[in-house]
Amino acid sequence: MGDTYPWAWYTDEATLCAERERIFRSAWHYVGHRGRLPEPSTYFASTSGGIPAVVVRDADGELRAFLNVCRHRGSEVVAGAGRRETLQCPYHAWTYGLGGELRAAPRADRESFERSGLSLLPLQLEAWGPFLFVNADAAAPPLEEALGGLAPAVDPDTLVFRERAEYALAANWKIAVENYLECYHCPVAHPGFSRLVDVDPDAFVLAGEGPVWSQYGRARDGDGGCEFHLVWPALKLNIYPGFANLSIGPVWPESPKRTVGFLDYFFGADVDDDAARELIEFDDQVGREDTVLVESVQRGVGTGLVDHGRLLADSERLIAGFQRKVAEALI
Numbered sequence: 017m018g019d020t021y022p023w024a025w026y027t028d029e030a031t032l033c034a035e036r037e038r039i040f041r042s043a044w045h046y047v048g049h050r051g052r053l054p055e056p057s058t059y060f061a062s063t064s065g066g067i068p069a070v071v072v073r074d075a076d077g078e079l080r081a082f083l084n085v086c087r088h089r090g091s092e093v094v095a096g097a098g099r100r101e102t103l104q105c106p107y108h109a110w111t112y113g114l115g116g117e118l119r120a121a122p123r124a125d126r127e128s129f130e131r132s133g134l135s136l137l138p139l140q141l142e143a144w145g146p147f148l149f150v151n152a153d154a155a156a157p158p159l160e161e162a163l164g165g166l167a168p169a170v171d172p173d174t175l176v177f178r179e180r181a182e183y184a185l186a187a188n189w190k191i192a193v194e195n196y197l198e199c200y201h202c203p204v205a206h207p208g209f210s211r212l213v214d215v216d217p218d219a220f221v222l223a224g225e226g227p228v229w230s231q232y233g234r235a236r237d238g239d240g241g242c243e244f245h246l247v248w249p250a251l252k253l254n255i256y257p258g259f260a261n262l263s264i265g266p267v268w269p270e271s272p273k274r275t276v277g278f279l280d281y282f283f284g285a286d287v288d289d290d291a292a293r294e295l296i297e298f299d300d301q302v303g304r305e306d307t308v309l310v311e312s313v314q315r316g317v318g319t320g321l322v323d324h325g326r327l328l329a330d331s332e333r334l335i336a337g338f339q340r341k342v343a344e345a346l347i
Contacts, residue, residue, distance in 0.1 A: 020325040021339050023317040024184040026188040031346065032272045035189075038345045039249050040065045041154035046251055046266055047071060049280065050146045051177055052097055053079065057114065060097035064278075065250075065268045068092055069102060069139055069150045072275055074114040079143075081150045082116050082136035093136070103114040103136070112136050128185055145172035147264060157172045166245060170262050175282035178292050180265075181300065185307055185313035190342065192277075193250050195310050197334040205309055209302050212257065213242055222334050226341050229334040246334070248341060252279070254299070260284030261295055274315055303316045 025031045034134050045065035052060045053073040061070045061084050068084040070093060086093050091107040094100075102119060104111045111120040116136040121129065140151040142159035185192055195201070202215040213233040214220065221232040227248035234241050235257035245253040254263045260283060267277035279299075283292045316322075327336050 018329060018336055020327060021343050022324055023322060024320070025342075026191060026314065026317045027272050027320075032269055034346050035269065036066060039342070040067075040268060042151070042156050043249050044149045044151045044156070044159050045069075045268075046147055046149050046264060047081075048148055049282075050079075050143065050148060050179055055099070057101055058097070058099050059094065059114070061092070061094050063268050064150070066270075067139075067150065067152055070094055070136075071141065071148060071150070072103075072114045075101070076082070078148060079141060079148070080115065081139040081141035081148075082112075083139055083152065085137070086110055087118065087134040087136065088121070095288045098167060102205055111330075125127065143213075146175075147172060162227055163247060164224075164226070166228050166253070168245070168253060168255055169241065170260050170264065172262060172282065174284065175260060175262055177284050178283055179296070180278055180280050180295070183276070183303065183307075184270075185267075185275045185277075185310055186273060187275055187310040188272055188317075189250060189267055189275040190338075191310045191313050191317075192248060192275045192306075194246070194269050194335045195306055195313075196252060197231075197246055197338055198332050199231060199233075200328065200331040201301075201309065205305050206302055207297065212236065212298075213272065217244050217331060224334070224337070226337050229337060246338070246339075250277075252277075254279075254297060256299070259287050259291060261287070261292075263299065265339070333338070 043065060045067055047062040047064050047069050048060055056073055056075050056077050059070055059072040069081055070084040071081045073079055084092050086105040088108055088110045091105050093103050093105045098155060102111050102113055109122050113119050118131045118134045140148050144163060199215050199220050202210050214236050223230045229246045231244045240257040242257050243255045250268060251266045262282045263279045265274050265277055265279035270276050281296055
């Protein structure tokens with residue numbers, strides 16, 4: 017067994033400020049897939065890791081990403097997705113080209129005003145198959161290094177996007193990640209999942225030392241395997257047994273006691289809508305069961321009456337590895 021880090025880290029505002037600065041600001045964050053930009057002059061907005069981003073395919077077909085924050089007063093410039101030739105802030109109509117340059121600012125001609133230096137701030141943009149990632153740190157290592165050789169059993173390029181599910185938890189982001197990193201709780205808390213997947217500790221395999229931590233299982237009826245990957249700091253990638261499927265999405269903190277996130281669901285082109293819907297609903301049920309658990313943990317650690325917890329060396333070793341990496345970033 018081993019001690020956890022201090023439970024105060026799940027409730028402390030100063031700890032969260034340090035996590036945002038030292039963990040999330042320089043990390044690669046999944047924002048969406050290439051299919052959302054099917055032609056020149058298309059865009060989509062997406063927040064991930066607490067970073068509001070706008071990703072565009074400019075008039076020449078080049079993919080670009082910018083911080084979705086107006087240089088005037090800080091409003092988010094655009095929302096949603098679609099096709100447009102410029103990006104116009106809804107607050108005062110400051111208008112930017114798809115290359116990020118400020119093109120127009122109403123009333124600017126009434127005074128001395130210099131538009132140069134007021135472009136949208138660029139973000140690093142890299143792709144892994146159809147998946148697009150951004151990074152606010154211009155000096156960050158390449159995405160390939162962050163993915164740590166991740167190679168899921170399903171080729172993402174063969175899949176078709178179906179839908180995005182957004183969610184929120186009344187719990188610290190680390191509690192959400194740590195819950196994801198073990199199936200010790202599965203026999204008790206996830207009866208449906210445990211009927212589908214053999215969760216016996218001799219059958220459910222834990223692997224990885226970071227920046228990717230992985231779990232591998234087999235369907236009880238022999239119909240294929242499943243895998244669940246956590247990419248530092250908080251990106252989930254899930255594959256269930258059966259037909260071709262994959263979901264991917266991050267979680268990130270809004271406050272010490274609130275976490276938000278989303279999952280993008282992809283399926284093989286031959287998977288019919290009813291089958292896809294059934295799996296999404298199954299995954300949603302597992303997620304709702306997890307929500308009860310992590311919110312209960314938040315209430316428990318928030319009492320301030322216990323300093324720290326204990327981890328099982330084998331069943332919770334992925335949590336131990338994740339906690340070491342968090343501690344290295346903070347201490």
